[in-house]
Amino acid sequence: MKYHFYAPKSSEKELAVILGVHPYFLKDYRVAAQNYTKAKLARIFGYLKDYDLRSKGVGNVSISDGELLKELVFKILH
Numbered sequence: 001m002k003y004h005f006y007a008p009k010s011s012e013k014e015l016a017v018i019l020g021v022h023p024y025f026l027k028d029y030r031v032a033a034q035n036y037t038k039a040k041l042a043r044i045f046g047y048l049k050d051y052d053l054r055s056k057g058v059g060n061v062s063i064s065d066g067e068l069l070k071e072l073v074f075k076i077l078h
Contacts, residue, residue: 001038001041002018002019003015003019003029003030003032003033004033004037004038004041006018006019007030007033012026044076047072047075047076048072051068051069051071051072054068055068
């Protein structure tokens with residue numbers, strides 16, 4: 001999310017400092033940003049919040065942590 005927010009208005013050096021990575025790795029962030037838009041990331045953060053609560057027993061009584069993790073990964077990837 002930081003990349004999406006800061007990339008349009010920062011130089012590569014500034015962006016590397018903001019993200020806390022070496023400038024060499026910015027190309028990896030660029031590829032990831034193409035695959036995961038802001039909307040997708042917001043949806044994934046929602047999934048993470050929901051499954052965190054479910055793993056703690058909120059709205060979930062019978063599903064194991066392993067099954068919850070499988071569901072979460074499936075939702076993120078599809």
